[in-house]
Amino acid sequence: MAKIGIYGSAFDPITNVHLWTASTVAHRCKLDRVIFLPSSSKRKDKKLYTEDHHRWNMIRMAIKDNEKFSADDYEMKQDPWKLTTYETLNYFKEKYPNDDIYFIMGADLLVDIGEGKWSHAEALVKENKFIVMARDGIDMLKAISKSPILRNNDDGQTFHLIDKGLAMEISSTYIREEFALGGEPRYLLPESCYNYCIRNSLYKERKL
Template structure:
């Protein structure tokens, strides 16, 4: 089985994330895509919305997607989230498969600084999605660079629009916009 692993802060999940999840399933012909919101991030100060809220938004966004499973593997962990550790847990849960670690080129630009990045490349193919303004420096036979469409959407733009009390319905699904409003997320 071909299993994709799509981790991120998803703070909040937006139409670009959703499009890319569907795109990568088709592009790689994946049997399953695990969407994994980060619990406690390793690479930045934790200023994210509550992990359970981000998890719930991912569940809402992908509720009707047969090949997508939203995983709480990092959210329920009390440890700082490192891709290598999460990958080992996934391999233990789903042994003897092909694994594809999906990252954006913003992460690909510094992938060589990740914890145990060489081991990650031995255990999985690392699939780098293009992002405007970034370049992946590392070259490896298990690192695949994908020519995907550039999407003009980001979690930062969604959060900024919420702060300015502007509509976000062109950036996130309606159910996510409603969830953000009802739960008063991304307000100061």
């Protein structure tokens, strides 16, 4: 039985911190695999700046040398009005029925789930396991204790909280702004992805 972490994000573009975070989580939580799950540009709740195929290509380039990393374009292929994290995790549990599946997320998303902002929030927590990374200003234990959805569906193994050492920030937004304004974001993202952005003139058309 393997331990698999599902790492969802826009990856617009993927950054070196995305890779470092995935590697650190895999090491600390003894994961056998981390699956990078790019969100679809068709989603109504996210504004993305690059077509799906560009983000997918960059993810594949960024992770190709790490045998623990893989990518899945499941969400990119789904109808956006039917897409929720609950369905996504059911997909992975059906795909890997003999493995333990963990959803990797930041503490800000934990708060949102606890406040019922996600579809099927109660079933999502009750039926799944989460690796939660600390975010500045968020007390994760307090967030769990104050939310009936979180505390009443926690069997003691639902949440793996990582509260130290994951505060490094290089945002995709910063990288997009650097490209758009003629800056130099080299070394903030994998070299292959940096060259891909230059070659395809990504993020240069407008101020982001």
